[in-house]
Amino acid sequence: MTMERHPPPPISLPNVTDLSPLLLGFLDEHFSTHQDLSLNASLLSSSLSQQCSELDAQLGNLQNDVTKRAVSWISRSFLAKSALDELNRNMQNLSLRISRHGVGSKKFQKVLNEDLPRLAKELNRIESIRSYVETALQLEALVGDLEDAALFVMACRPGNLFSKRISDWSVSMDSARKHDKLLQAIKAMNDIEQVLETVVKFHSHWHSIVRSVDNRVDKILASLRPQVFSDHRALLASLGWPPKLLTSNVGNGQITCIPNPLVLMQEEKRRSYSESFIALCALQHLQRRREDRQHNFVKQKKHNMQLWAIDELVSPIASRMEHHFANWIEQPEYIFALVYKVSKDFITGVDDVLQPLIDRARLISCSAKEAWVFAMVQVLSCFLEKRIFSLLADRYKVKLMKLDAISSWLRLIDLIVAFDKQMQSLVNLDTGIFLIESEKIDGLSRGISVLTIFCNRLDWLRLWAKIEFKNAWKKLKVELKEEKMWMIDNKSTSGFDRDLDSVHRILSTVEDHRAPPIVEVFLKIVWEMTERCQTMPSIISRARFIRSTAGKFLWCFFKILLLRFKTTELHPDDPDEDAIVRICGLVNAARYIQTKLREWGDSLEFLELKIAENESSKPIEDDAMDSSSFYSEEIRSLSEMEINWLMEIIAAILRQFELVSWEYVENKDHFEQDQDDKNIVGLTQAIDLTVSTDFVEALDALKSWLRVVRINLNSKDFSDLWRSLADGLDHYISRSFATNEICFSCKGIHQFEADMQALLFVFQPFCARPQAFFPCIKEILKLLKLKKEEVKQLQAVLSNGENRARCLRPHGISHLSVNQVAQVLRNRNFASAITRG
Structure with a gap:
């Protein structure tokens, strides 16, 4: 009798309604058939057990740490409670003393002058302890949150949690959780930094707590930052970055267009890259904030053009460009052409894709264009510094290679100057329209320059200056x-x-x-x-x-x-x-x-x-x-x-005038001749005297020299020259006629006036009233035209010896000295008038 075979009993599964959607999705993904259950159950079970044991160990460590810290804070709490009890007893004793002894007693004065200040000091100390404890607890909680989030980020690596058969859906879920934890870690660090900034500002003596927190955060950052950069680079590699540099027509300095993977990203990749980019920006902002606080920097209003996320784009593409640079060391124009072409081809995509991400990261005044161009310029600068300028500097020291080094150096500087202008033209200044005016003055693209090389190499700066100076002198x-x-x-x-x-x-x-x-x-x-x-x-x-x-x-x-x-x-x-x-x-x-x-x-x-x-x-x-x-x-x-040169010209003309006019000045006959039947007014109206013959030559020479100088000298200096010349002539003539003991007759006065009018006529083309520039001659003529009674009256005033200079002012005399006035008055001849009288 054969036994009847029965199928195995069905597997007993939990009620589906008791499971979460996430767990259902996980089970459906890995156990779709009975065969999957038999093959993967043991492997999955061992992996989950290992992860659970690790998490249990971490949880145990955290519990022990929390217990130790709780005990520490409880002990501090007991001390604070004891201090408050002591304060309460002191307050009660104070109240009893006041009620017992009255306000005006000596004991009350002692309480007022000694006990109350001591009590206030004690209250301040307690308040400081309370504030310290609250701050320490707040920082401890924030650092704990940071450590939890950072540990998860560093422990959660896609592909290591499960086997290779784990689906993309699981990896995506784990990546999303990892990104959320990273943002939590960054937020915790920002909160910590905010608290520490307040501590440094208002409690600068709390060095221990600041140092302790900084050490813990630094350790976390030292492990977290490389992980974030590594994940970002892996993501860039999955996007196909860097692209291949297609360099056809290199002989003509032309490079074909380069595709931009940033523009070609699919929706899922774009989302992942955006999240990673924003995380890097946030991490960089946090780093700058911590450095400003730790080094007590005054925060600069001008923004920094360097961005880590942009540098991560440039770094891999730079390694590919340097492969071509090495072949063009003797043809640097191709190097500049390649860098400019790559920068230009990618800058539109960089601005369109990355600038919105920078704005989302709330990095104020940061420009994707500027960061991209700045990073590309830095790549070129580093190569030129290491491979070309160092070589030219060594060649310059060799006598036989010096001329070739100078020529190559100048040619390279020409290329740099033109390249800087090209790169700066790629950066639109419209990104800085909301910046303050002082930033616009310096120029947003000031730092985008290959000449940055010379800022840190003073020896090269001096060598460049020396080469430029010699080249300029050669041209001149x-x-x-x-x-x-x-x-x-x-x-x-x-x-x-x-x-x-x-x-x-x-x-x-x-x-x-x-x-x-x-x-x-x-x-x-x-x-x-x-x-x-x-x-x-x-x-x-x-x-x-x-x-x-x-x-x-x-x-x-x-x-x-x-x-x-x-x-x-x-x-x-x-x-x-x-x-x-x-x-x-x-x-x-x-x-x-x-x-x-x-x-x-x-x-x-x-x-x-x-x-x-x-x-x-x-x-x-x-x-x-x-x-x-x-x-x-x-x-x-x-x-x-x-x-000095103008004075040389003036001195030469004055000396020449003095030599030519010597006979005129020394010839007294012109001015001492008298007239029998005319007074001064009659002479002026009836006699038409000409310029003295021996004075004409001097005036002609003066006019000739002024003409030469006016034609060849600039108008500003000529204006100064003829004024100085007029001043010199005024002093020379007035001094000569005031000291030569010339007894002026009526006719002589008229002749002197005619000669001086001729002198003024020489300067007539330069101003409307040349007599204003000959004040001494003008005053001599005024003195000579005084009547006899006026002369005697003025001589009497001058003989008193008191305030003589002040007495001359009503007569319009301010440029001649008292001695000169007295000499002119003595030389006035009224002999003919006395004879007729």
Whole structure:
């Protein structure tokens, strides 16, 4: 009899309604059939058991830690309770003493003066303890939350929790939980930082608690940060980053367009990348906040262009670019072309994809474009510093390779200057429209420059300045060989008799400096050297470079001007017209260079340089001229040269006038001849005397020299020159006629007036009232025209010896001395009038 086979009893499963949706999904995923149950149950069970044991161990450690800390805080609580009980007893004793002894007793005064201050001090101490305990408990809770979240992030690694057969759904769920825990950890660190900032601000003596918390947070960050970066890099690799650099037509410096994986991301990948990007930004913001607090930095309003998440994009692509850089060391223009092409191709995608993420991360004033371009420039700067500039610096030290090194250096700087402008053009300044004005002044893209290399290498900065200076001097020497470069162009001058009130003068707004062409060439070279370093981020480095190049070049040109003046022979006894013209050219050059240096110095760029120099060295004296200008010393030196050369011209003309007019001044017959039948008024009305013959030659020479100077000298200096010349002539003539013992007759007075009118006529083209610039001659004529009674009255006043100078003022005499007035009055001849009387 055969036994009947029965099927095995069905597996008893729990009620489906008792399970959570998450657990149901997990079971459906791994145990869809009976065969899956037999194959995977043991493996899954062992894995879950291992994880549970690890979690139980961690939980036990946390429980022990909490117990120890609770005991510690309980002991502190007992101490606080004892202190409060003691305070309560003291208060009761105080109340009894006051009621027993009264307000005015000595014991009450002792309580008021001793016990109450001690009590207040005790209350403050207790309040401080209470605040300390509350802060410590708050920090302990926050650090605990941080440690829990960080431990989960570091322990939760997709693919390690389960076997390889675990589905993408499970991995995605674990990744989401990991990201949530990471955000919790970052939030806990931000909360901790907020509490510590308050502690540092209001309780700076709580060093222990701050140091203890910082040490614990630093340990957590040291483990958490590498994990976050590793996960972010793995995510980038899964996106296909970095892309391949397709370099066709390299010989022509052209690179084909590069696809941007950031733009090609699918929805799920885009979400994962966005979360990772924001987490990195938040972690970086936290790091900067902690550094500001730990180093007691004053928070800068200007934002930092460097972003970790952008650097993670640039780092892998930089390693691929450097492979091509190594092949183009002798052709650096291809290196610059590749970096610019990659930067340009990706910048639109970077801005469209990453800028919204930065905004979501609430990183104020951070620009994805700027961070991207800044990182790319840093890649190029590092390569140039390590592989090219170091090589050129070594070659410069070798005599046979020096010229080649200089040529390559200058060529490389040309490429850098052009590249910086290209890269800065990629950054739209519209990202900074909400920034304060002081940030706009410095320029948002100031730090985007390869010239950053020289900010940290002062030896290379000095070498670059030396090369630039030698190259500039080489250019100038070629121009100095041409004498025509020193010639003044007088085509724009309409002539000596040009009316100063003409329409041309009234409408003119640009001063005609009449500087020789060599000055324009020189200033162009100076400005080119100045512009070479404009994108250098460090103000101090820019100032050093400009001082070593443009500043040094200015002083060399000043020496050329001085040498040219010394080789110009200007004899006071017989001045040469060519010599006068040559000195006028030097004066014009000095004046024009001053004008340009002041114009440059007024710009914000040079004001920054001056302020930086003053902060790094001792300030200039307050009374120094142009002390606020970057080129104050150069302007001061030019002004001195200009004044000295003008004085040389004035002295030569005055000396020549004195020699030619010597006979006129010494010939007393012109002024001592008398007239029998005319008084002074009659002479003035009836006699038409001409200019003295021996004075005509002096006036003609004066007019000739003024014409030469006016044609060749700039208008500003010519205006100063003729005024100084008039002042010198006024003193010379007044002194000569006041001290030569000339007895002026009526006719002599009229002749002297006619001669002086001729002198004023020489200066008539320069102003409407030239007599205003000859005050001494004007006053001599006024004294000579006084009547006899007025002369006697004035002589009587002067003979008193008291306040003689003040007595002259009512008569309009303020420029002549008392002795000169007395001499003129003594020399007045009234002999003919006495005879007729």
